[in-house]
Amino acid sequence: MMNVKYHLAEDTIDNQDINSLIEWLKGGPRLTKSRLTVEFEKKWGEWLGLPYSVFCNSGSSANLLMYYVLSISGRLKNKKVIVPSVGWVTSIAPAIQFGFEPVMCEADKDTFGLDLDHLETLLKKHNPSTVFMVQVLGVPHKMKELMALRQKYGFFLLEDACAAIGASIDGKKAGSFGDMGSFSFYFGHQMSTIEGGMVSTPDKQFRDLLLMMRSHGWSKDLDREDHEALVKKYGIDDFHTPFVFYEPGFNVRNTDLGAFLGLRQVAKLDWIISRRQENHALYKKHLGDKFTIQKALPGAVVCSISFGALAKDTEERRRIVKALENNGIETRIFSAGNLGLHPFWYNRYGKASFPMADRIHHCGFFLPNNPSLRPQDVDAISGVVLDAAKG
């Protein structure tokens, strides 16, 4: 067993958060989704700059909701969706589960998001209704160019910012560009509610469907007038009203406990972002010339949960991983590598192999980044990597 000196991830829920949670619990509050959830959604929306947000139990559930809501919105011209090769299984799984036709896109050589030339080729070829993008690891993608493609080809954009909370480009936050954006508050992400996720949207129809789908397909969580309009439309009597299901829904709610933690995390989010940013910049200074890393574009604020880098080949990566483990520094593959090389994908569609995504798959590795990591820690970890790369 490795004696761990540096964990890849550390909790952002600190002792003060725990103590205040205990005090709050002693007051006998309602624990299920209630008032605090609504307050957290409001605060989150203010922080992000979007009017509507829906708190759920994971980033994966947030993605599930986005896909499903889009699929029942009545606004899709077809069920074709472009999906990224670099991201997470649940950036794609709901597309498969809900009968979309996913087509995989190569990774961009700079940000590791969607390769825009390949995307345009796919847009021309498939004319998809939907593009699902991932803001990879807190390094914002080329949004001006992507939004120009959206303008030209007219698709719905789902934006997975699950691992990019606090990243921004030209002052606009990751997760606020798409028709819907998702966030994860799992342990080790920029901020945590233990498990948790959020979908944010500028679109009222999507917001109403998100609220309904999060809780069984009922209308109770909608604004009063929207709830009453549905009750009237379907001619429902008072006794039945709370338990009428308008859509085949899920239950992917979070709780007011999660919301309590979320509110405390949002209050310190700016500090968390600046610490992660500083660590990222220091890693870049040490390793940026020697390794391929994600490029921050002009105007970008980077906020990573791990620092990702690509070795020159698998042999160099093997040496680096061994040296990191020998020095008690946790590491792992870069996110999930190329999702097109995972059985869940190739058993259905065949292997999706692309030069850049494959390189990320075979040569990528992660280094720890979290707010409590000090500059001297980043120096020490970088030193181990550089020594190992020398051979």
Ligand SMILES: Cc1ncc(COP(=O)(O)O)c(C=O)c1O
């Ligand atoms: C890009 C991306 N999307 C979605 C998720 C899923 O989030 P969760 O673990 O909260 O389900 C992750 C998890 O790391 C992720 O990195």
